[in-house]
Each structure stands twice: as C-alpha cells, then as structure tokens.
Amino acid sequence: MKLKKKEQTTICLTVNGRRYVESVEPRKLLSDFLREDCGLTGTHVGCEHGVCGACTILLNGSAVRSCLLFAVQVDGAEIRTVEGLDTEGHLNPLQEAFSEHHALQCGFCTPGILLSASELLEYNPHPTTEEIEEMLSGHLCRCTGYKGIVKAIEKVANRNPKFTHES
Ligand code: FES
Ligand code: FES
Missing domain, CATH: 1.10.150.120 ([2Fe-2S]-binding domain)
Incomplete structure (x- = not known):
C-alpha cells in the first residue's frame, strides 16, 4: 500500500528574536513545534488541555497556552519562550x-x-x-x-x- 504524503504548510515566525521558516503539518500544536522544530524544550507540556499552564508562552506579548494553538495559527507572530527571558546568559x-x-x-x-x-x-x-x-x-x-x-x-x-x- 502506498502511504499518502502528509500535507505540510510553511510558516514564518520569530521566536526569542530568531526568525524561523518551517514546514509543518497543519495539525501540529504550537507547543510541539517549539519543542521539536525549534528545540526549545523549556516549554513544558503537562495536560495538553489548557488546564495546567505549563506550556504558557508569550504570543505578541500576551501569555497564552501553546498546547491550545496550532503552529499554523501563529504564522507571522512574535513569540517568547522561557529561553528568551534571560539576558545574555544571565538570569533576569x-x-x-x-x-x-x-x-x-x-x-x-x-x-x-x-x-x-x-x-x-x-x-x-x-x-x-x-x-x-x-x-x-x-x-x-x-x-x-x-x-x-x-x-x-x-x-x-x-x-x-x-x-x-x-x-
Ligand atoms: S500543557 Fe497544560 S495548559 Fe498546556
Ligand atoms: S510543579 Fe514542581 S515546582 Fe511547580
């Protein structure tokens, strides 16, 4: 049986001041995108249902739960994760x-x-x-x-x- 190739969408966003242009599956969660595609594992995933708050990130300056968003929904956005909080290697x-x-x-x-x-x-x-x-x-x-x-x-x-x- 021939497997159908998964649909991919290209998104472009800024995370902690760095620009990313990546191809993602439309169903990929933002929390998974940050951890898997950006390698930013400081964004923790607990409940995956918007309850625990562990996956909270700043989206255009507002705190949101990244497990409740798809990566494709934040195309063009500016994101900050915990890795972007320190200043030049020093704790803020x-x-x-x-x-x-x-x-x-x-x-x-x-x-x-x-x-x-x-x-x-x-x-x-x-x-x-x-x-x-x-x-x-x-x-x-x-x-x-x-x-x-x-x-x-x-x-x-x-x-x-x-x-x-x-x-
Ligand atoms: S993982 Fe618990 S709110 Fe997102
Ligand atoms: S859950 Fe362990 S420090 Fe908050």
Missing part, C-alpha cells in the same frame, strides 16, 4: 527572585509561570498580592504551595527599576 530579575525565594522545586511549572508573571508585570508593574494570586490561578504547581512564587514576584515588583513608580 524574575528568575533571580524565583531562585532566592525557593519558588521552584521540580521546575515543571516554572517556565509557564515566569512568562505569565512577566506579562503581569509588564501591564501592571505593581500588582497586589490578590492580583498575583489571580494570575497564578491559571497555573498548577504540585510542589511549592505557591507562597515563594508570590514573594518572588512581589520582590521584583518592588525593586526592579523597570517596575518602580518612578519609571
């Missing part, structure tokens, strides 16, 4: 604060939370504890109890010049 302030406050244990949930927290601080530089907790309600963490995560985000909101009232 959020990553440092997570380390200082023991905001991660196994780390499975961490990339997605870091990206959602980045979006929160970008649009709301001084979130209340309740607003941070509301953001975290979209992320499941089996390990930390969330307290260290909240403290880490609060610390960045209070100390990073980018996020001060004066800026």
